[in-house]
Amino acid sequence: xxxxxxxxxxxxxxxxxxxxxxxxxxxxxVALTKMIENPQCTKLLFQKLPCHMRRRAMSHNPNxxxxxxxEAHKAQMAKSGPATQPKRPRRKYRRRPSRLLExxxxxxSKVSWxxxxxxxxxxxxxxxxxxxxxxxxxxxxxxxxxxxSVAQHCLLMDISYLxxxxxxxxxxxxxxxxxxxxxxxxGPTFGASTFLNGTxxxxxxxxxxxxxxxxxxxxxxxxxxxxxxxxxxxxxxxSHPAFYQQFLCELNSIFESxxxxxxxPPGVKITLNKxxxxxxxxxxxxxxxxxxxxxxxxTRSASSLSxxxxxxxxxxxxxxRMILAQTxxxxxxxxxxxxxxxxxSQSKLWDASVRDQITNMRTSLPDHVINNRRSELLVPGTxxxxxxxxxxxxxxxxNASHESSDFVPGCDVILPAGWATAFWxxxxxxxxxxxxxxxxxxxxxxxxxCRDLCLEIDSEAGKATAVDxxxxxxxxxxxxxxxxxxxxxxxxxxxxxCVDWDRLTIDxxxxxxxxxxxxxxxxxxxxxxxxxxxxxPEILLSQPYLVPVTVRVKHGSPQEFSMICLPxxxxxxxxxxxxxxxxxxxAKERKMLRQQHSSLLKSLAKKRKEFRDKDxxxxxxxxxxxxxxxxxxxxxxxxxxxxxxxxxxxRPIIGFVTQGDFGLSEGKGIGxxxxxxxxxxxxxxxxxxxxxxxxxxxxxAEITME
Amino acid sequence: xxxxxxxxxxxxxxxxxxxxxxLNVKKYDLLASVLDxxxxxxxxxxxxxxxxGLEIKYFNESTQIAxxxxxxxxxxxxxxxxPFLSTVGKxxxxxxxxxxxxxxxxCFKFLKIFHEDKINEALKTCKTEQEKKKVIETMSKxxxxx
Numbered sequence: 001x002x003x004x005x006x007x008x009x010x011x012x013x014x015x016x017x018x019x020x021x022x023x024x025x026x027x028x029x030v031a032l033t034k035m036i037e038n039p040q041c042t043k044l045l046f047q048k049l050p051c052h053m054r055r056r057a058m059s060h061n062p063n064x065x066x067x068x069x070x071e072a073h074k075a076q077m078a079k080s081g082p083a084t085q086p087k088r089p090r091r092k093y094r095r096r097p098s099r100l101l102e103x104x105x106x107x108x109s110k111v112s113w114x115x116x117x118x119x120x121x122x123x124x125x126x127x128x129x130x131x132x133x134x135x136x137x138x139x140x141x142x143x144x145x146x147x148x149s150v151a152q153h154c155l156l157m158d159i160s161y162l163x164x165x166x167x168x169x170x171x172x173x174x175x176x177x178x179x180x181x182x183x184x185x186x187g188p189t190f191g192a193s194t195f196l197n198g199t200x201x202x203x204x205x206x207x208x209x210x211x212x213x214x215x216x217x218x219x220x221x222x223x224x225x226x227x228x229x230x231x232x233x234x235x236x237x238x239s240h241p242a243f244y245q246q247f248l249c250e251l252n253s254i255f256e257s258x259x260x261x262x263x264x265p266p267g268v269k270i271t272l273n274k275x276x277x278x279x280x281x282x283x284x285x286x287x288x289x290x291x292x293x294x295x296x297x298x299t300r301s302a303s304s305l306s307x308x309x310x311x312x313x314x315x316x317x318x319x320x321r322m323i324l325a326q327t328x329x330x331x332x333x334x335x336x337x338x339x340x341x342x343x344x345s346q347s348k349l350w351d352a353s354v355r356d357q358i359t360n361m362r363t364s365l366p367d368h369v370i371n372n373r374r375s376e377l378l379v380p381g382t383x384x385x386x387x388x389x390x391x392x393x394x395x396x397x398x399n400a401s402h403e404s405s406d407f408v409p410g411c412d413v414i415l416p417a418g419w420a421t422a423f424w425x426x427x428x429x430x431x432x433x434x435x436x437x438x439x440x441x442x443x444x445x446x447x448x449x450c451r452d453l454c455l456e457i458d459s460e461a462g463k464a465t466a467v468d469x470x471x472x473x474x475x476x477x478x479x480x481x482x483x484x485x486x487x488x489x490x491x492x493x494x495x496x497x498c499v500d501w502d503r504l505t506i507d508x509x510x511x512x513x514x515x516x517x518x519x520x521x522x523x524x525x526x527x528x529x530x531x532x533x534x535x536x537p538e539i540l541l542s543q544p545y546l547v548p549v550t551v552r553v554k555h556g557s558p559q560e561f562s563m564i565c566l567p568x569x570x571x572x573x574x575x576x577x578x579x580x581x582x583x584x585x586x587a588k589e590r591k592m593l594r595q596q597h598s599s600l601l602k603s604l605a606k607k608r609k610e611f612r613d614k615d616x617x618x619x620x621x622x623x624x625x626x627x628x629x630x631x632x633x634x635x636x637x638x639x640x641x642x643x644x645x646x647x648x649x650x651r652p653i654i655g656f657v658t659q660g661d662f663g664l665s666e667g668k669g670i671g672x673x674x675x676x677x678x679x680x681x682x683x684x685x686x687x688x689x690x691x692x693x694x695x696x697x698x699x700x701a702e703i704t705m706e
Numbered sequence: 707x708x709x710x711x712x713x714x715x716x717x718x719x720x721x722x723x724x725x726x727x728x729l730n731v732k733k734y735d736l737l738a739s740v741l742d743x744x745x746x747x748x749x750x751x752x753x754x755x756x757x758x759g760l761e762i763k764y765f766n767e768s769t770q771i772a773x774x775x776x777x778x779x780x781x782x783x784x785x786x787x788x789p790f791l792s793t794v795g796k797x798x799x800x801x802x803x804x805x806x807x808x809x810x811x812x813c814f815k816f817l818k819i820f821h822e823d824k825i826n827e828a829l830k831t832c833k834t835e836q837e838k839k840k841v842i843e844t845m846s847k848x849x850x851x852x
Contacts, residue, residue: 018828019840024768025821025828026848032818039811 115420135436156432169268198226215458242461283410286331293430310401314347320426326381331431404448470498505544557669558660654679711778722798
């Protein structure tokens, strides 16, 4: 004991006080306790689990750990980098029939699919428009083939993307409400007697309520139900999805406010039939014979459909899957149309409950059941006799109406929802050729039909599409290197990507409070078409109206955005006139700007490098803003500046072409476009000059009003 | 893989001569002198056997504690040659080993109890009340830190 004491006193240097000794020791104790409490472990969490709780899968699946340790385990796993993405299953697994359906549902949740989407997706280039995925053009068939289908056979289009609005109520109320939307000068409207009894389909241009001078909303087609007392009638209106929302707003504003004012029991009811009906369009000489293949023998032989334009027939047909032909047959000419009227009766299609029942029946009798029964038939490929579960399906057949001077026979078929694929296949097998959006556009160009599928240039929807097209064309233009871009300033093209109609009307007429509109008044238009031109009143001439015209060129063809110009007083017919090359004042500026910009980029890069070598960071010498500013400036320097269309060019511009191409129906270059109304009196002998964008040659062309 | 087992020898360094100079010993010096002594006692073989895992893991001048790590096996050679260590650098010291542990944690646990005992003994040797009070103060401060 004393030895230890001596040792201890020996341990402590003589001048070291006890306090200092103890304080040091106390600090030591604190430090040691801390180290004991927080041991630094180098093992991973799962190595500390007892062996019987460890699982092989916990290396990649943290849910295999006990709950209390899960978070810590996830944190440790995250330290060795982010988790790898799950492996994409192999192609064969992805394409299993049971998985295909959920794959399709996932894809169609964002953009809506037509019912015949799968058929079209395998044969057409698809495009996303107006919230739908629509077939644009065929993969295998060319433009000429589709033109020939319309001219000689039968072209088939699925236009179920058109939206249907159903209005029910007393006839007078409906007509009164809708009258405010249409301009009676443009033609017969909702209340015209030919359409009221439901035997014909009508088409009308609707405007914003009581604002006929500003642009229209668009062209809609309508159909009254052919039965019903005057107190309870049904009207179907089909509108294009591009202006559907606008149209609905107008309808709601009309019928909501009306029902507020009048305290009668519910007057007019609006239902949206967006997904409940399908519509196919058939155009071409054999259209009726293709459709008649859907009918049974009695209807076919007893009377062919009345082929008067716009006529509506309702037929009840069998399930087309029972009578589908074994191979495709070519359409043949139909029997000559006797004008016998098929008996009109209330089609069951108008009744919502029957429609829903029929839609449900489609899934209750699936394809494979029917195919099994057909395979058990004695003679392969014959029709299946009437099955006990079958219900006849009501369809409506609407004949094509007169839209322009060329009449193309055809019809529309309206079906209940769920049956589109079955009917589509039946029509294809009977000789219809499928077409897409491009074919609808080409029909509008060649013949002027299918106007309800195209948008008006003075409507909001039309202007929006024009802006989109301008963006696309500009992107394409600027993607090319500067040396290969056509210089629109030198070649004197004021509007290479998008026509500014307002500028045109301002140059000719002066500033006006409303923007440009297309003249739709039928009387005035027919007056203009006559050979001996009537003198138009000055009030009319000072309005910013555009008149639709067609220009026909002898050699070559007009293009989109071609300029229609007045020939000079001394110009001999068919002489060669050239636009002189304009000066490009921006060329020097562009060159200077380019040099400045490249030197700026170099200096910024140098500064960045210095900063990085010195500090290790980039600092803020980023060139992103400089690049963006430069891009804007160069783009504006490449585009032609706004100029007076009457005076800046060799011949004054009176209008532009909106659709220009080689017209296959006429065999020469055709352009459909618009000119200002004021310039009509100055056109000598219906001859004008047409100049394509990016060229300086003026072509002589004949002009006709539509 | 076979495990490398270590032994951690905790030793107190007792200065041989009672000079007032603080113990100015470096880790490197201590290591060199330990190797020297082992070579003296157990020859080249001893020194080589120890050399692989030899390291001074912990050295505190104020409390004069050192923890020397060695591989398990040769640690007996080291332990047997430590009492013969007489000089480190230029000072005369004596190494008194107080504990041998298989992990650092065990050594720290032992050291904590060791220091606490030392403080208690220091309390007993306090001659004045004032000193006693100060000692108790420092101890309570240390406890409060937890």
